Amino acid sequence: MQWRKSSYTGGANDNQCVELGRLAPEVGIGVRDSKNPDGGHLILTPAQFTDIINQLKRHTEH
Known part of the structure; x- marks a missing residue:
């Protein structure tokens, strides 16, 4: 990857x-x-990733 x-x-x-x-x-x-690139990674579905990005955008707009 x-x-x-x-x-x-x-x-x-x-x-x-x-x-x-x-x-x-x-x-x-x-x-x-x-x-910590060797510490593992989180796997998100495209929908989960989109949801997290949208939540971050809303949080930073306040």
Whole structure:
């Protein structure tokens, strides 16, 4: 799986963020802590991932 950092991080050397990895379409999206890439990852369905992103957007708008 190829991991990528959010475009909202401080740059390529910023390790204070999460990384995303696209799994097979029927599996979902992997999310891991960039500070601990060998510590495992969370697997979310596309619907769960979308829900979390929408919740974060609503939370930061307040």
